[in-house]
Amino acid sequence: MKIAYLTGEYPRATDTFIQREVAGLRAEGIEVLTCSIRRTGDQHLVGEEQRAEAARTFHVLPAVANPLRMARAELWAMARPARYLRALALAWKTAPRGIRGRVYNLIYFAEAVVLAHHMARMGVSHLHNHIAKSSCTVAMLAAEIAGLPYSFTLHGPDIFFAPEHWRLDEKIARARFVACISEFSRSQAMFWSDRGHWPKLKIIHCGVEPERYTTGARDGTRLIFVGRLDAVKGVPVLLDAFAEARGALPGLSLTLVGDGPDRAALEAEVTARGLAGAVIFAGYRSQAEVAALLAEHDALVLPSFAEGVPVVLMEAMAARLPVIATAVGGVGELVEHGVSGLMVPPGDGAALRAAILQVLGDGALRTRMGKAGRAVVETQFTATTEAARLARLFRAGAELPGEKRPETSS
Incomplete structure (x- = not known):
């Protein structure tokens, strides 16, 4: 079986779970041709593994910008006028309101023509998309042009802020199946789709490889954050809680792994608050480097x-780290409060400070939570198991009668 995998950017340092999923599908005997709308910037390629993936990925926008390639794709598509016109009508029908929305969807249509031509040349039999926003619009249109089934993985939470804009209802209606990363994600898909489409909403977790993660020397003074440095991650709340926690634990340090639009402002804040020696900005790191950092933090x-169900929490739990997270989205499907970590209300700096002090002040508690977290990941969130379930969906369509997931520990 040969499938195409489409994302907005692939591979990317912040989306290594997609890379693991692709590897898992290939191990299941499925040929996966990776496709990306844009080329990934060098700053997002960490490690030889990602650079090798980038080298063999088909990039849509550079092909659209090539006049000869675009012309060949258009001629190929227009030789199938019924599909071409249906896709064009679909692009018009699903465009956001206003001239800007129409223009963007016509651009997505052009991208879809090129992608459909590429898939036809490569003998692709199914198209799958990750991140159900603009790249999924391209996938939906390309599937119509190529006459192929398509599916997508629904993450969230950002798409749930504007589901009408991205026509989540239409994408679900036309998909062969939808891989929802959590019960929360599936519930939102149910809310925004017709009841008749609910059976095609399947839960496929993003998984990790527990064997990558080990436990190193830990002394109860080192916190770590891993994620994109932008507003949704709440890092200013963490800095407030961290600064106050240092009053009780003067040797406390914090490592921020990742990058993003808020980095400069956060660095300035850290300096202004006299925390420059205690807060480390580590930037993007490879999977192996993140695993090594998790091993030596507390x-x-x-x-x-x-959030949806953050993969970084799975990675930390695989490294036997207790986790402190906000009770948002699907976090509670992964973290059991008081067992594998602590959950606090979002935006509550005082509660976050108290949780930090509770975890760092009790070595036995950290050990128990780390052990419990590792067990959850090993039984419910392994990349190999989830890739096998996804492979069965690709092979059998959306019909998997009688399949049940293992019970959660909560």
């Missing part, structure tokens, strides 16, 4: 305002 903190 707790991972994720103070997000909105």
Whole structure:
């Protein structure tokens, strides 16, 4: 079986779970041709593994910008006028309101023509998309032009802020199946789709490889955050809680792994608050480097305002780290409060400070939570198991009668 995998950017340092999923599908005997709308910037390629993936990925926008390639794709598509016109009508029908929305969807249509031509040349039999926003619009249109089934993985939470804009209802209606990363994600898909489409909403977790993660030397003074440095992650709340926690634990340090639009402002804040020696900005790191950092820290903190089921929490739990996270989205499907970590209300700096002090002040508690977290990941969130379930969906369509997931520990 040969399938095409489409994302907005692939591979990317912040989306290594997609890379693991692709590897897992290939191990299941499925040929996966990776496609990306844009080329990934060098700053997002960390490690030889990602650079090798980038080298063999088909990039849509550079092909659209090539006049000869675009012309060949258009001629190929227009030789199938019924599909071409249906896709064009679909692009018009699903465009956001206003001239800008129409223009963007016509651009997505052009991208879809090129992608459909590429898939036809490569003998692709199914198209799958990750991140159900603009790249999924391209996938939906390309599937119509090529006459192929398509599916997508629904993450969230950002798409749930504007589901009408991205026509989530239409995408679900036309998909062969939808891989929802959590019960929360599936519930939102149910809300925004016709009841007749609910059976095609399947839960496929993003998984990790527990064997990558080990436990190193830990002394109860080192916190770590891993994620994109932008508003949704709530890092200013973490800095407030961290600064106050240092009053009780003067040797406390914090490592921020990742990058993003808020980095400069956060660095300035850290300096202004006299925390420059205690807060380390580590930038993007490879999977292996993140695993090494998790091994030598004492707790991972994720103070997000909105999340799906964060893969970084799975990675930390695989490394036997207690996690401190906000009770948003699907976090509670992964973290059991008081067992594998602590959950606090989003935006509550005082509660976050108290959780940090509770976890770092009790070595036995950290050990128990780390052990419990590792067990959850090993039984419910392994990349190999989830890739196998996804492979069955690709092979059998959306019909998997009688399949049940293992019970959660909560």
